Amino acid sequence: xxxxxxxxxxxxxxxxxxxxxxxxxxxxxxxxxxxxxxxxxxxxxxxxxxxxxxxxxxxxxxxxxxxxxxxxxxxxxxxxxxxxxxxxxxxxxxxxxxxxxxxxxxxxxxxxxxxxxxxxxxxxxxxxxxxxxxxxxxxxxxxxxxxxxxxxxxxxxxxxxxxxxxxxxxxxxxxxxxxxxxxxxxxxxxxxxxxxxxxxxxxxxxxxxxxxxxxxxxxxxxxxxxxxxxxxxxxxxxxxxxxxxxxxxxxxxxxxxxxxxxxxxxxxxxxxxxxxxxxxxxxxxxxxxxxxxxxxxxxxxxxxxxxxxxxxxxxxxxxxxxxxxxxxxx
Amino acid sequence: xxxxxxxxxxxxxxxxxxxxxxxxxxxxxxxxxxxxxxxxxxxxxxxxxxxxxxxxxxxxxxxxxxxxxxxxxxxxxxxxxxxxxxxxxxxxxxxxxxxxxxxxxxxxxxxxxxxxxxxxxxxxxxxxxxxxxxxxxxxxxxxxxxxxxxxxxxxxxxxxxxxxxxxxxxxxxxxxxxxxxxxxxxxxxxxxxxxxxxxxxxxxxxxxxxxxxxxxxxxxxxxxxxxxxxxxxxxxxxxxxxxxxxxxxxxxxxxxxxxxxxxxxxxxxxxxxxxxxxxxxxxxxxxxxxxxxxxxxxxxxxxxxxxxxxxxxxxxxxxxxxxxxxx
Numbered sequence: 001x002x003x004x005x006x007x008x009x010x011x012x013x014x015x016x017x018x019x020x021x022x023x024x025x026x027x028x029x030x031x032x033x034x035x036x037x038x039x040x041x042x043x044x045x046x047x048x049x050x051x052x053x054x055x056x057x058x059x060x061x062x063x064x065x066x067x068x069x070x071x072x073x074x075x076x077x078x079x080x081x082x083x084x085x086x087x088x089x090x091x092x093x094x095x096x097x098x099x100x101x102x103x104x105x106x107x108x109x110x111x112x113x114x115x116x117x118x119x120x121x122x123x124x125x126x127x128x129x130x131x132x133x134x135x136x137x138x139x140x141x142x143x144x145x146x147x148x149x150x151x152x153x154x155x156x157x158x159x160x161x162x163x164x165x166x167x168x169x170x171x172x173x174x175x176x177x178x179x180x181x182x183x184x185x186x187x188x189x190x191x192x193x194x195x196x197x198x199x200x201x202x203x204x205x206x207x208x209x210x211x212x213x214x215x216x217x218x219x220x221x222x223x224x225x226x227x228x229x230x231x232x233x234x235x236x237x238x239x240x241x242x243x244x245x246x247x248x249x250x251x252x253x254x255x256x257x258x259x260x261x262x263x264x265x266x267x268x269x270x271x272x273x274x275x276x277x278x279x280x281x282x283x284x285x286x287x288x289x290x291x292x293x294x295x296x297x298x299x300x301x302x303x304x305x306x307x308x309x310x311x312x313x314x315x316x317x318x319x320x321x322x323x324x325x326x327x328x329x330x
Numbered sequence: 331x332x333x334x335x336x337x338x339x340x341x342x343x344x345x346x347x348x349x350x351x352x353x354x355x356x357x358x359x360x361x362x363x364x365x366x367x368x369x370x371x372x373x374x375x376x377x378x379x380x381x382x383x384x385x386x387x388x389x390x391x392x393x394x395x396x397x398x399x400x401x402x403x404x405x406x407x408x409x410x411x412x413x414x415x416x417x418x419x420x421x422x423x424x425x426x427x428x429x430x431x432x433x434x435x436x437x438x439x440x441x442x443x444x445x446x447x448x449x450x451x452x453x454x455x456x457x458x459x460x461x462x463x464x465x466x467x468x469x470x471x472x473x474x475x476x477x478x479x480x481x482x483x484x485x486x487x488x489x490x491x492x493x494x495x496x497x498x499x500x501x502x503x504x505x506x507x508x509x510x511x512x513x514x515x516x517x518x519x520x521x522x523x524x525x526x527x528x529x530x531x532x533x534x535x536x537x538x539x540x541x542x543x544x545x546x547x548x549x550x551x552x553x554x555x556x557x558x559x560x561x562x563x564x565x566x567x568x569x570x571x572x573x574x575x576x577x578x579x580x581x582x583x584x585x586x587x588x589x590x591x592x593x594x595x596x597x598x599x600x601x602x603x604x605x606x607x608x609x610x611x612x613x614x615x616x617x618x619x620x621x622x623x624x625x626x627x628x629x630x631x632x633x634x635x636x637x638x639x640x641x642x643x644x645x646x647x648x649x650x651x652x653x654x655x656x657x
Contacts, residue, residue: 023359024533029421033378036403036510043491050488113405142409143485 040169041117042109047166050137050146051121055102058082058148062097065090076138076149076244077260077297081323084283091282099126100133100151106160108248108256111169115141118172118246120256122160131156134301134319136258138246149244150260150299152321155210160318161303162251173247173255180304184247184257187302187315188240192261195238208316212300215322216263223267232269232290238262253306256318263296263322276327286329295326334556341553348546354539361534364390366527367428371417372481372520376504376513378404380419384504387530391500391515393523398482399494399502399515406489407512412436414481419526428528480518 042050054073061069067083074082085097101123110117119137126133131154137146154160164170175185182190194203199217207213220236227234238261245259267274274292276284300320305313374391376384391397402410413435421429491511494502500515507513517523587593 022535023425024535026422026424027383030379030382033404034382034509036378037508039403041403041406042488046488046491113403115409139486139488142406142489143413145486146488 038167040109040111040164040166041113042119042166042169044107044166047107047109047119047121050119051102051104051107053145054137054148055100058100061086072145073147075147077299078148078150080325081297084323084325087282088279091279094282095279098151099130100135101126105132106163107166108163109166109169110172110248111164112172114172115139116246118248118258119146120163120248120258122154134160136246136299150258150321152299152301152319154319155212155317158210158316158318161254161256161305163248163256164251171249173249175242175245175247175257177247177255179249180247180253180255180306182304182315184245184255184302184304185242187257187304188242188245188259191300191302191315191317192238192240195263196236206314208314210317210320212317212320212322220265223265227267227269230269230272232267232272234268235266237264237266250303250306252308254309255304255306257302257304259300259302261298261300263298265294265296267292267294280324280327283324284327284329288329291330293328293330294324295328297323297325299323334560337552337556338560339553340549341551341556344546344549344551344553346546347542348550351539351543351546354536355543358536358539359534362529362531363425364527364529365422365424365426365428366525367419367430368525369393369417369430369523371415371432372517372522373411373414373416374515374523374526375407375411375416375418376507376515377418378510378512380421381504381507381511381513382509383422384528386503386505387528389502389504389513390527390529391496391523392498392525393517394498394521395517395519397496397498397500397515397523398518399496399500399513400482400490401492401507401511401513402489403491404510404512407514410485410489411514413485417523419528422528422530425530425532428526430526479520481520482516482518 050073057069057071057073061067061074061082065086067079067086070079070082082097085095088094089096103124104121105124106122108120108122110119117139119139121135121137123133123135125131133151133153135151136149138149139146171179173179173184175188176183190203191207194201194207195213195216197203198220199213220234224234226232240259240261242259245257247255247257249255268291270290272290274288274290276288276292276294280294298321300317302315303318304315369391376389391399411433415435416433418431418433419428420431423429491508494500494506502513502515515523515526587597
């Protein structure tokens with residue numbers, strides 16, 4: 001009898017404990033990641049922050065007329081070009097550095113998940129006499145900041161193509177990508193070939209007209225004539241820098257190609273001493289005799305139309321900057 | 331089985347139920363739980379799957395100093411995390427713990443080239459020129475020990491999309507992180523975080539406990555009453571009560587009612603209503619009943635009615651529906 005009572009009490013207690021432990025099972029794990037809402041590399045607050053920090057660094061350097069402060073957010077050719085502009089600005093009646101507006105009317109971000117990756121902005125017009133400025137930022141790896149590497153004023157009358165928005169980002173294209181025709185590298189090399197050959201080249205008809213090469217050809221013609229009159233010689237060499245070039249896909253399946261290039265203009269006369277503009281004197285390296293070479297660090301933006309573009313649309317330069325960086329005596 | 335025995339059995343069952351209910355109530359599992367895990371790295375990661383699992387629940391991280399939660403695209407976060415010792419929160423195997431895995435920094439694969447540059451930089455050190463840098467480097471190391479490096483700001487922050495900040499404790503709701511992004515929680519001074527937890531609300535199947543306690547209490551009370559009645563003899567009190575009731579009655583069983591009293595009238599049947607039983611009223615009632623069928627012409631089929639019939643109401647039940655006379 002006693003053992004029966006003990007059994008009853010034990011069963012009661014254990015039953016209560018067992019029932020008290022009745023809780024729902026642990027929820028099952030989520031095995032697939034939800035889709036990312038914004039796949040672009042940078043959202044608007046991020047790109048705004050990058051632009052603001054860049055412009056703050058640039059304005060501090062402009063005030064100091066020194067590139068010493070251009071360390072984090074401004075790099076590459078932009079430092080070289082800005083340094084030349086500071087040198088010119090320090091001279092008597094020297095020109096002020098090129099105005100780079102801090103207000104942007106468009107920002108194109110990359111969708112790339114690898115490096116290097118780019119960000120491109122189109123600024124507001126600084127004044128009525130200038131066109132909007134296309135600026136290129138590059139991030140080399142995850143640990144380094146986006147740096148503004150180059151800029152170029154838009155060609156008057158040119159129109160930039162529609163680009164994917166920040167929520168998706170623009171695909172970053174390899175220079176030899178066959179996603180567009182011609183490939184970015186082919187487009188740059190063909191344009192460089194056109195610059196070398198001059199306006200009589202067959203390649204002239206494969207690119208849309210632009211004022212950049214017109215001015216270049218005009219200057220070349222003038223200097224060639226001057227050299228001929230002095231029994232001299234004018235030689236112009238144009239070199240692209242494919243390794244520092246980038247391409248981003250446009251919304252219509254085309255591409256925007258950002259390509260720096262160097263141009264060396266060598267002017268030689270016989271039995272005479274060449275002279276240069278007074279404004280370029282601060283950039284002179286050496287003592288002039290019968291030869292002078294002007295070195296330029298240029299930057300062009302080529303638009304390659306997509307497959308959906310209207311018939312007859314040609315690749316064309318939509319922005320370009322011609323920057324004199326050095327004058328040498330050889 | 332008498333009523334008292336049944337009540338005693340119910341009482342025993344009630345005690346068992348009450349005890350079971352009270353034990354279950356004391357051991358009732360909490361509805362709010364916070365599974366946790368220890369952390370010994372300065373960087374903790376909740377990946378998109380784990381953030382989706384957390385949902386609206388709060389993720390907590392404890393540590394010393396300032397703690398920052400940063401969100402990024404998975405590809406960007408992965409690239410940044412490759413250079414750090416990281417603890418990943420991977421799941422919740424039970425209601426008490428979170429599962430984690432640790433990952434060390436990914437060593438750069440082209441190891442020969444860094445070693446080459448290191449030897450190149452080391453070789454000039456004996457020369458007089460690099461001596462300032464040699465004297466500066468120990469000082470820098472000393473400063474590193476004294477002043478911890480902010481591991482967030484020592485590299486680019488361009489890829490971080492959102493941030494949450496706290497001191498010694500950071501709490502972030504899982505749904506506050508945009509779907510698909512990674513949450514990277516960092517102790518900015520590089521000191522290891524201590525723990526992480528994830529608050530959860532679970533369903534506890536305890537709806538039966540309270541009714542069990544009430545039913546147990548009720549049956550126990552019934553049993554107690556039956557037990558009390560078993561040991562207390564109520565017959566004297568019952569006899570006193572009956573005697574008192576008899577005393578309250580004024581009329582004994584053999585008494586005659588007072589003439590003219592209400593009881594006398596009631597016993598004489600005076601309260602019954604007077605009814606009229608004369609013959610006239612019965613006849614008039616019958617004539618009304620017999621006249622009413624003949625006033626309905628459609629109810630009598632004319633072809634079947636025998637001529638000279640005295641009473642159509644009496645002849646009608648002998649005809650069927652077709653007017654034929656029944657045998």
